[in-house]
Amino acid sequence: MAERNSWSLGSALRGMFGRQTIDESTWDDLEDALLLADFGPVITDEILEELRGQVERFRTTDPRDLKRMLRETIEDRLAKFDPTLNLSARPAVTLVVGVNGVGKTTTIGKFARFLRNFGRTVVLGAADTFRAAAVEQLDTWAMRADVRIVRPQQYGQDPASVAYQTVEIAMREGIEMVILDTAGRLPTKAGLMDELTKIHRVVEKLTPVSEVLLVLDATTGQNGVSQAEAFIEHSGVTGLVITKLDGSAKGGFVLAVQERTGLPIKLIGTGESIDDLTGFTPHVFAEKLVGDA
Numbered sequence: 001m002a003e004r005n006s007w008s009l010g011s012a013l014r015g016m017f018g019r020q021t022i023d024e025s026t027w028d029d030l031e032d033a034l035l036l037a038d039f040g041p042v043i044t045d046e047i048l049e050e051l052r053g054q055v056e057r058f059r060t061t062d063p064r065d066l067k068r069m070l071r072e073t074i075e076d077r078l079a080k081f082d083p084t085l086n087l088s089a090r091p092a093v094t095l096v097v098g099v100n101g102v103g104k105t106t107t108i109g110k111f112a113r114f115l116r117n118f119g120r121t122v123v124l125g126a127a128d129t130f131r132a133a134a135v136e137q138l139d140t141w142a143m144r145a146d147v148r149i150v151r152p153q154q155y156g157q158d159p160a161s162v163a164y165q166t167v168e169i170a171m172r173e174g175i176e177m178v179i180l181d182t183a184g185r186l187p188t189k190a191g192l193m194d195e196l197t198k199i200h201r202v203v204e205k206l207t208p209v210s211e212v213l214l215v216l217d218a219t220t221g222q223n224g225v226s227q228a229e230a231f232i233e234h235s236g237v238t239g240l241v242i243t244k245l246d247g248s249a250k251g252g253f254v255l256a257v258q259e260r261t262g263l264p265i266k267l268i269g270t271g272e273s274i275d276d277l278t279g280f281t282p283h284v285f286a287e288k289l290v291g292d293a
């Protein structure tokens with residue numbers, strides 16, 4: 001199953017785990033594979049050191065043991081963060097933030113369907129009011145997911161007022177989940193952060209915001225995190241969504257990004273279709289990354 005994912009280490013590791021015994025070239029190959037997968041140099045060194053210690057402690061020369069140890073080490077590190085979505089409030093308000101093009105709108109559509117599949121009622125708020133195309137795109141996803149949407153009355157309307165109206169409708173009509181789309185780019189970073197702060201403040205006049213999800217594109221890997229730093233610093237992010245994992249060779253990014261930001265991954269996007277979104281389970285992810293044999 002591992003080989004089907006572009007981000008799997010499967011093919012990179014096949015040669016080394018095909019050998020009879022662990023030797024120096026095994027370690028070199030493993031280092032190359034981890035760096036290529038965007039674990040980053042620090043985590044790569046730490047993992048190698050940990051595994052060398054374990055191989056010595058257990059006095060093994062069997063590459064299959066090393067593979068199991070690699071999987072467990074990655075799983076342990078992934079599991080240090082809690083991936084649970086906090087959506088017990090009614091309504092539970094989720095603000096979705098991130099730079100342009102990372103897959104915010106697509107994620108919102110998929111997330112709406114994801115929640116519908118759990119029997120929840122959902123309303124979307126189109127609080128990216130500056131781009132007509134953004135509202136239209138969200139509308140299309142609302143239709144696909146079969147959920148309601150609150151659109152701005154005119155373009156350029158204060159995004160905070162659309163957010164407020166959406167939450168108000170949810171409260172009035174007993175809709176359980178509110179998902180708010182936000183702009184990815186404004187002329188200035190300060191303007192963007194002010195806008196998000198305002199949306200947050202205005203919504204919280206009605207009810208607390210349950211989740212602020214930052215969407216990151218796996219194909220840009222750790223470079224993309226630098227672009228998103230302002231969101232992490234200023235918008236009270238509670239969790240990460242990693243998109244486009246299906247087209248990425250950077251499976252190690254998933255571990256690196258949690259450790260670098262200190263934020264848990266809560267959702268994973270694995271394609272462009274409406275059902276291509278899953279929760280994040282460290283055990284499953286580590287197994288798909290390293291392979292289970």
Ligand SMILES: Nc1nc2c(ncn2[C@@H]2O[C@H](COP(=O)(O)OP(=O)(O)OP(=O)(O)O)[C@@H](O)[C@H]2O)c(=O)[nH]1
Nearest residue numbers: 100101102103104105106184243244269270271272
């Ligand atoms: N392969 C793949 N493509 C994705 C995924 N998520 C989003 N995309 C694609 O990425 C592109 C950008 O997605 P959008 O949802 O428009 O991104 P956005 O962040 O809302 O962009 P703006 O509205 O411009 O801010 C689209 O072509 C999506 O189909 C994913 O998990 N896998």
